[in-house]
Amino acid sequence: MTLKRLVAIVPAWNESGAIGEVVDEIRDYDPTVDVVVIDDASTDDTAEVAELHGATVLRLPFNVGIGGAVQTGFRFALDEGYDAAVRLDGDGQHAASEIPKLLGPIEAGEAELVIGSRFVDRGGAYRPPFARRIGIGVFARLVSLLGGQRVTDTTSGFVALDRAGIELFAAEFPHDYPEVEATLVALRSGLRVTQVQVDMRERTTGSSSITFVRSLYYIVKVMLSLLVASLRRYPRLQDARQ
Amino acid sequence: MTPVRVSVVGAIASIVLVLVVLELVRGRRLKERYALLWLATGVVLLVLSVWRDGLNTIAGWLGVTSYPPAVLFAVATLFILLVLLHYSTVISKLTDENVDLAQRIALLEERVSRIRTRAD
Numbered sequence: 335m336t337l338k339r340l341v342a343i344v345p346a347w348n349e350s351g352a353i354g355e356v357v358d359e360i361r362d363y364d365p366t367v368d369v370v371v372i373d374d375a376s377t378d379d380t381a382e383v384a385e386l387h388g389a390t391v392l393r394l395p396f397n398v399g400i401g402g403a404v405q406t407g408f409r410f411a412l413d414e415g416y417d418a419a420v421r422l423d424g425d426g427q428h429a430a431s432e433i434p435k436l437l438g439p440i441e442a443g444e445a446e447l448v449i450g451s452r453f454v455d456r457g458g459a460y461r462p463p464f465a466r467r468i469g470i471g472v473f474a475r476l477v478s479l480l481g482g483q484r485v486t487d488t489t490s491g492f493v494a495l496d497r498a499g500i501e502l503f504a505a506e507f508p509h510d511y512p513e514v515e516a517t518l519v520a521l522r523s524g525l526r527v528t529q530v531q532v533d534m535r536e537r538t539t540g541s542s543s544i545t546f547v548r549s550l551y552y553i554v555k556v557m558l559s560l561l562v563a564s565l566r567r568y569p570r571l572q573d574a575r576q
Numbered sequence: 577m578t579p580v581r582v583s584v585v586g587a588i589a590s591i592v593l594v595l596v597v598l599e600l601v602r603g604r605r606l607k608e609r610y611a612l613l614w615l616a617t618g619v620v621l622l623v624l625s626v627w628r629d630g631l632n633t634i635a636g637w638l639g640v641t642s643y644p645p646a647v648l649f650a651v652a653t654l655f656i657l658l659v660l661l662h663y664s665t666v667i668s669k670l671t672d673e674n675v676d677l678a679q680r681i682a683l684l685e686e687r688v689s690r691i692r693t694r695a696d
Contacts, residue, residue: 372682392682398675406679413683509675 340367340437341416343407345400346424347374350383356426357387363430370410371424374403380424401512405503408495412504420494428492432532436494445528446499446571447520449485450492452534469549473514473556480564481521485529488517492532498571499525506568508559511552515559522563524571578628582645586625594618613662617655624648 371384375397385391411419422428439445478484508515597614600606635644
């Protein structure tokens with residue numbers, strides 16, 4: 335299967351320093367990709383910069399958080415009939431040159447959701463701080479256990495989806511700290527989830543949204559989300575196909 | 577036995593609660609939907625305040641022998657918790673609806689500006 339129409343979904347909040355380069359990099363890499371930047375009510379000129387560099391910009395009227403912003407992109411992709419979507423962060427840590435790796439399993443018809451992970455191979459250059467490594471490992475084990483399929487990194491925001499994945503996430507996507515729960519939702523909805531090894535860059539500007547104070551809320555919230563998500567029923571993709 | 581003064585104060589407080597809620601609904605500052613739990617709170621507390629034998633009997637069932645009005649406080653607390661929990665569900669629903677609206681606005685604004693550009 336060749337993907338006819340591809341959209342890059344880039345959530346951004348106060349990323350005017352990095353967003354221009356991010357958009358340029360994607361467009362330089364593959365001019366046929368439509369770049370959609372979701373401006374989550376930035377107080378700087380993120381939206382204007384993105385537009386100037388040729389992106390379609392979706393402007394949220396107020397800040398809805400990363401999950402709600404990303405979902406706006408999925409809804410756009412659904413409305414506009416794209417065949418596949420790639421989600422990249424607006425801070426430049428996801429390299430456009432890695433996009434083909436993410437799309438590989440989708441083009442081959444092997445998966446509906448592909449997660450770009452830094453830990454598929456042991457040889458990856460990235461070694462996160464100890465506490466974060468533990469957290470990532472615990473979440474990955476939990477999601478593997480509850481979702482019935484082994485995954486090693488559920489915290490990555492660098493993902494690709496086919497049409498079925500776009501449909502699912504346009505309807506059902508967690509609002510804050512969404513990545514871990516979204517992976518479980520995808521598994522429980524019957525999507526085939528694959529991981530590929532990608533390299534990620536250090537952030538060029540800004541700082542990670544996960545500060546020390548917020549990490550406790552993050553852990554508790556994600557644990558609760560996983561618990562209730564595993565008790566909820568989701569429409570199975572396989573059922574719908576029959 | 578419940579002191580008479582407790583019964584009188586409880587009854588007056590319940591009646592004031594019911595009247596305040598009714599006035600808020602009348603003045604359209606409170607929707608009927610959200611007034612019902614408050615009215616139920618007021619009526620139940622009023623009944624338990626006025627019907628002194630009933631309060632004593634219920635206290636007996638619950639093993640509260642020394643001071644029956646404690647049941648009155650317990651029931652009031654339970655209802656307040658119910659109201660708060662109800663409001664938490666309402667807030668959650670409003671939050672979801674708000675995000676949905678924000679997303680639709682973003683999508684529609686983009687579509688409008690695209691159509692405008694094409695028309696120019």
